[in-house]
Amino acid sequence: MRTDTPPTVRLEDYRPSDHLIDRVELDVRLDPHDTRVTARLAVRPNPAGRPGAPLILDGDDLRLLALDLDGQSLAPAAFRVAPSALTLPEPPQRPFTLTIETRLDPTANTKLMGLYRSNGVYCTQCEADGFRRITYFLDRPDVMSIYTTRIEAEEAAAPVLLGNGNPVEAGRIEGTGRHFAVWHDPHPKPAYLFALVGGRLDRVSSTFTTMDGRAVELAVYVEPGKGDRAAYALDAVERSMAWDERTFGRAYDLDVFNVVAVSDFNMGAMENKGLNIFNDKYVLASPDTATDADYAAIEAIIAHEYFHNWSGNRVTCRDWFQLCLKEGLTVFRDQEFSSDMRSRDVHRIGEVRTLRARQFPEDAGPLAHPVRPKRYAEINNFYTATVYEKGAEIVRMLRTLIGERAFRAGMDRYFAENDGTAATVEDFLRAFEAETGRDLSRFAEWYERPGTPRVAISGHYDAGAQTYSLELRQTRPGAGSDAPPVVIPIRLGLIGQDGPLDDARSSRVTDGVFVFDRWDDVLTIENVATAPVPSLFRGFSAPVRVDMAMDDTERLTLLRHDTDGFNRWEAAQRVAARLMIGALRGEATEVGADAFAAALDSFLDARALADPAFAALVLSLPSESDLADDIGSEIDPDAIHAARYDLRTRLGTALTDRLHALRDALSEPAGTPFSPDAASAGRRALRNAALDLIAAADPTGGAACADAQIHSAGNMTDRLAGLSTLALLPGETREAAFASFAERYADEPLVLDKWFAIQAMIPEDGTVERVRRLQEHPAFAMTNPNRVRALVGSFALANPTQFNRSDGAGFTLVADTVLALDRANPQIAARLMTAFGSWRRLEPVRRGMAESALRRILATPGLSRDVTDIAGRSLG
Numbered sequence: 001m002r003t004d005t006p007p008t009v010r011l012e013d014y015r016p017s018d019h020l021i022d023r024v025e026l027d028v029r030l031d032p033h034d035t036r037v038t039a040r041l042a043v044r045p046n047p048a049g050r051p052g053a054p055l056i057l058d059g060d061d062l063r064l065l066a067l068d069l070d071g072q073s074l075a076p077a078a079f080r081v082a083p084s085a086l087t088l089p090e091p092p093q094r095p096f097t098l099t100i101e102t103r104l105d106p107t108a109n110t111k112l113m114g115l116y117r118s119n120g121v122y123c124t125q126c127e128a129d130g131f132r133r134i135t136y137f138l139d140r141p142d143v144m145s146i147y148t149t150r151i152e153a154e155e156a157a158a159p160v161l162l163g164n165g166n167p168v169e170a171g172r173i174e175g176t177g178r179h180f181a182v183w184h185d186p187h188p189k190p191a192y193l194f195a196l197v198g199g200r201l202d203r204v205s206s207t208f209t210t211m212d213g214r215a216v217e218l219a220v221y222v223e224p225g226k227g228d229r230a231a232y233a234l235d236a237v238e239r240s241m242a243w244d245e246r247t248f249g250r251a252y253d254l255d256v257f258n259v260v261a262v263s264d265f266n267m268g269a270m271e272n273k274g275l276n277i278f279n280d281k282y283v284l285a286s287p288d289t290a291t292d293a294d295y296a297a298i299e300a301i302i303a304h305e306y307f308h309n310w311s312g313n314r315v316t317c318r319d320w321f322q323l324c325l326k327e328g329l330t331v332f333r334d335q336e337f338s339s340d341m342r343s344r345d346v347h348r349i350g351e352v353r354t355l356r357a358r359q360f361p362e363d364a365g366p367l368a369h370p371v372r373p374k375r376y377a378e379i380n381n382f383y384t385a386t387v388y389e390k391g392a393e394i395v396r397m398l399r400t401l402i403g404e405r406a407f408r409a410g411m412d413r414y415f416a417e418n419d420g421t422a423a424t425v426e427d428f429l430r431a432f433e434a435e436t437g438r439d440l441s442r443f444a445e446w447y448e449r450p451g452t453p454r455v456a457i458s459g460h461y462d463a464g465a466q467t468y469s470l471e472l473r474q475t476r477p478g479a480g481s482d483a484p485p486v487v488i489p490i491r492l493g494l495i496g497q498d499g500p501l502d503d504a505r506s507s508r509v510t511d512g513v514f515v516f517d518r519w520d521d522v523l524t525i526e527n528v529a530t531a532p533v534p535s536l537f538r539g540f541s542a543p544v545r546v547d548m549a550m551d552d553t554e555r556l557t558l559l560r561h562d563t564d565g566f567n568r569w570e571a572a573q574r575v576a577a578r579l580m581i582g583a584l585r586g587e588a589t590e591v592g593a594d595a596f597a598a599a600l601d602s603f604l605d606a607r608a609l610a611d612p613a614f615a616a617l618v619l620s621l622p623s624e625s626d627l628a629d630d631i632g633s634e635i636d637p638d639a640i641h642a643a644r645y646d647l648r649t650r651l652g653t654a655l656t657d658r659l660h661a662l663r664d665a666l667s668e669p670a671g672t673p674f675s676p677d678a679a680s681a682g683r684r685a686l687r688n689a690a691l692d693l694i695a696a697a698d699p700t701g702g703a704a705c706a707d708a709q710i711h712s713a714g715n716m717t718d719r720l721a722g723l724s725t726l727a728l729l730p731g732e733t734r735e736a737a738f739a740s741f742a743e744r745y746a747d748e749p750l751v752l753d754k755w756f757a758i759q760a761m762i763p764e765d766g767t768v769e770r771v772r773r774l775q776e777h778p779a780f781a782m783t784n785p786n787r788v789r790a791l792v793g794s795f796a797l798a799n800p801t802q803f804n805r806s807d808g809a810g811f812t813l814v815a816d817t818v819l820a821l822d823r824a825n826p827q828i829a830a831r832l833m834t835a836f837g838s839w840r841r842l843e844p845v846r847r848g849m850a851e852s853a854l855r856r857i858l859a860t861p862g863l864s865r866d867v868t869d870i871a872g873r874s875l876g
Ligand code: ARG
Pocket: 127, 128, 267, 268, 269, 270, 271, 304, 305, 308, 380, 383
């Protein structure tokens, strides 16, 4: 079994660094296998540290070539060196300069952390702790330095050389074929925001004038020949800059802003100061290669990384426990941006679907952790839905509690008071306390403990008194027995048979929000003329699970009359979920599938063409994993799949005429130019949601329809929707469509990813074999994270019946992949493993199979810290 438990880092052990590094001068001579890095560090004792403490610089896999102090080479007795640390036991008790030369092999760097090569392009990824793979350093975010970087490379191999900050100087080194560029970043920053790029890249650019009148040169760099696919990303940069000025008064602060797209990248993108580096999946877009969802993701991630310039870079994190300080806040900011660019209700529904699909299960399983964790073994395993998405929900609740105006003022104060520093969650909350005079100490509990709170609610109407009262009770599963109640903002309203009951009043409801902050409470609303249906948690005002005794006819009243778009959608989802779960348990529900279909039919009649994007969401039933999350234990994914399939078939049958009519009404005349805007995307979404139900009701007709759409489609959204529909319908048409798609896009890696993913998600017995076969496909590569995520990630995270096969074959496939990947790229291996996060909620046979796969992984010698941590906690 395991012998080496990874050491744990604890929040309570934080103490300031004993040394600071004010300035860093880096000289990087790029070479495929023999890159030389010389770092000149201006070090001084930290007045807040321990006097006389040793200087211990972090390293990871480093080879030291030379070391000197104030220009004198150091005697061997004066330091100790290992790949993982460089120690000066008795450093000078005054400022001094340390010059360190290290040697790297960027081509051999398969972990994609530190300096590596992606398709021949030199690039870096330093968050969370990759800078220590470039040079020995105090690699912690509260050590902030001013960087000057000189980059040198062979000019033919790397004509483009980019660094953080502003360009200072560039030139050729005559007679060598090499050239150089010098970059200077005037803003002090932690090492995790360091970046450099060198390679052959195409550039598209524009100029942005900030609100204070400064011109900023914007550029997006992509693989040669792909410049025309960078226009949308560049446009998104401009819109992000303008939005942050307008919405938060935040302007950009350098002369240039560069975005570089690379094809091998561990995550989505990285907010390095002035030099954002992106997974090219979130930059490159053309109508023929990107779907509407891709365009939306590009817009959101471009915005996210740009917004970090203030929430993350100008104000950074004191330590990695504070990760949500930058990530939760920045997700909140990018969600607001996308909501302003698109339909707010539709976007909000998307946010909540993501939260429920990823964060709720995480919070209910063995990998649950507080939004601000208290300990970690491997920080890279804490870039989670909880830190990001639940972190964003906390910021949104804060705004709901204090109001928009005070929220904006508090944000201004937070930026002003913490600019140029490494801050904490407490610093963040303090800004809002100072602004509003409120005590937010109880609200801060949202950061402290894991688990999704549950709110049980029952309503009582008193016709004589014309009052309606809500009895509320909260519980906190998974938070521990000493957990206090949380502060839950409930945005609410009452709906009558013909619409909202606007005269209803309560002194405890302010601007539509009731603050529920005890274990139990009763809210009485007055002046309620008729028996109402309550519309609670409007806009999903708190990240909780709600148990409300309400019958389905009342929910259908909400679908018809609620003024809150989120709750209209939620009402239909709840009815659909009850129908499916009822069917799978053999229980009857008061509203049957036919009545639900009739309600959907009149909803579509009234609203589908007015708001197709919203209608598409109403037509999309809760996913299999949503249902699993609702059921909560003893999960049988096959039964869930069957119940969902059955309801799709019934709805498709009952609504056939309506769905065909909608498809006709929404079809675009041939030759209509593609536009990725939200309205056009919404029409495509509804047409394709209709196709899904049509095919469920009539597989033969549906297959023909999907196949025809694949051939006639003028864009990737429709072509891929056709292929996804066809993927559920076994037969020769499907296999032929897969083959011709692969041929057509053989030279398009990002499109091939979609092809791999669709096949990995087929809910059929043959899929495990198919995935194993595809792992041998010439286009598959374990070294490319996008490819691994597309094939094995989609299988593990988006194919519940096949991953959870009762014979264990799905678990074995994923475990084999994790082990094959671990040595080369432990971060991606660990990410894949999170698919096992809900194993304890399975029925016993599958649970046993999952457990043995986990035990096999954990028992493997030489496992990375990343995978050991996830496997250990999953079993723990
Ligand atoms: N800060 C990046 C972002 O904005 C993510 C970096 C993730 N790094 C990691 N090692 N997991 O989302």
